[in-house]
Amino acid sequence: MKKRVGLVVDDRYLKHTIVRPSPENPERIRTLSATVRERYRQDCVIYPARAATVADIEAVHSRFYLEQLSEHELRPEPYSYDRDTYLMEHSVATALLAAGGCLELADRIMTGELEHGFAMIRPPGHHAEPGRGMGFCIFNNVSVTAQYLRRRYQLSRILILDFDAHHGNGTQEVFYDTEEVLFISVHQRDIFPFTGKASETGTGKGQGYTINVPVFAQFGDTEYTFLLGRILQSVVEQYLPQIILVSAGYDGHRDETISGTLLSTEWFGLITAMLKQYAHETCGDRLLMVLEGGYNPVCLEGSVLATLDSLLSSRRDKIGVSFSDRANRLLKNHPMQSWWTLQ
Numbered sequence: 001m002k003k004r005v006g007l008v009v010d011d012r013y014l015k016h017t018i019v020r021p022s023p024e025n026p027e028r029i030r031t032l033s034a035t036v037r038e039r040y041r042q043d044c045v046i047y048p049a050r051a052a053t054v055a056d057i058e059a060v061h062s063r064f065y066l067e068q069l070s071e072h073e074l075r076p077e078p079y080s081y082d083r084d085t086y087l088m089e090h091s092v093a094t095a096l097l098a099a100g101g102c103l104e105l106a107d108r109i110m111t112g113e114l115e116h117g118f119a120m121i122r123p124p125g126h127h128a129e130p131g132r133g134m135g136f137c138i139f140n141n142v143s144v145t146a147q148y149l150r151r152r153y154q155l156s157r158i159l160i161l162d163f164d165a166h167h168g169n170g171t172q173e174v175f176y177d178t179e180e181v182l183f184i185s186v187h188q189r190d191i192f193p194f195t196g197k198a199s200e201t202g203t204g205k206g207q208g209y210t211i212n213v214p215v216f217a218q219f220g221d222t223e224y225t226f227l228l229g230r231i232l233q234s235v236v237e238q239y240l241p242q243i244i245l246v247s248a249g250y251d252g253h254r255d256e257t258i259s260g261t262l263l264s265t266e267w268f269g270l271i272t273a274m275l276k277q278y279a280h281e282t283c284g285d286r287l288l289m290v291l292e293g294g295y296n297p298v299c300l301e302g303s304v305l306a307t308l309d310s311l312l313s314s315r316r317d318k319i320g321v322s323f324s325d326r327a328n329r330l331l332k333n334h335p336m337q338s339w340w341t342l343q
């Protein structure tokens with residue numbers, strides 16, 4: 001039987017490291033990479049990463065920033081680009097492999113070789129802005145992928161869902177003025193990077209194509225499923241994306257100390273099943289998930305495995321969505337509610 005799910009797993013992602021403690025370190029995915037290789041080698045195609053080219057990166061990031069990075073790369077001592085984002089000997093090379101790992105899967109999805117992909121990469125990307133890295137992120141992997149899909153395959157309706165506990169400020173900035181990429185971010189309010197208010201909705205042609213849903217700490221499975229069920233169904237039906245990209249951050253897990261949201265391990269399987277269903281209905285199953293945050297290796301492993309099991313499952317269960325009054329109030333007062341009240 002043809003394998004329809006592709007993974008990028010590559011031990012070179014472990015090379016970006018620093019001597020002082022950081023939540024974003026190789027141990028996040030060291031055991032996970034071995035487990036995934038062993039557990040899915042029969043059912044998935046596992047690819048090594050390729051390096052993104054300078055042209056791929058420059059479709060998102062400024063030349064000035066790239067020049068800054070190459071200067072810093074030469075320093076032998078630990079260097080903190082900002083408070084969180086470190087650059088060491090192998091950092092830029094690893095970041096090129098992170099962005100390139102996503103492109104490897106994007107190509108195979110676009111040529112029909114795969115239906116779904118999961119890029120198990122690091123460093124993460126969604127905080128990296130065109131002119132600077134921040135929040136552990138050097139290159140904005142999901143943005144580099146979306147720009148590549150626009151350029152290489154002439155896609156003009158790309159949906160990016162970001163369910164990391166933190167706002168995807170970098171991705172928002174890259175696509176704030178275009179309708180060709182619709183960005184939805186659900187994140188905990190009032191934590192790093194302190195952007196992503198509901199009133200940030202895009203500008204110019206992009207007006208209405210950025211949907212921020214800042215949620216309260218203590219929101220968990222019920223609230224998230226209700227919110228994303230309502231929003232995704234309406235947006236997908238009206239926008240008709242040609243591919244769904246996901247900034248899959250796992251730091252909203254209830255056992256993660258970096259956020260106050262209370263998602264369960266199983267929820268990550270559930271949202272994956274929901275996304276698969278929407279991809280099936282609208283874009284020929286094209287679904288590419290890209291790892292962002294997730295800093296407790298135990299939670300991260302369980303949640304990524306729940307995601308991959310769900311990607312591989314052939315069952316198409318109807319997702320049960322329970323009403324949540326707290327989440328409903330957010331939707332009712334939301335400036336982008338025209339998306340979900342038109343029906």
Ligand SMILES: [Zn+2]
Nearest residue numbers: 164166251293
């Ligand atoms: Zn995060």
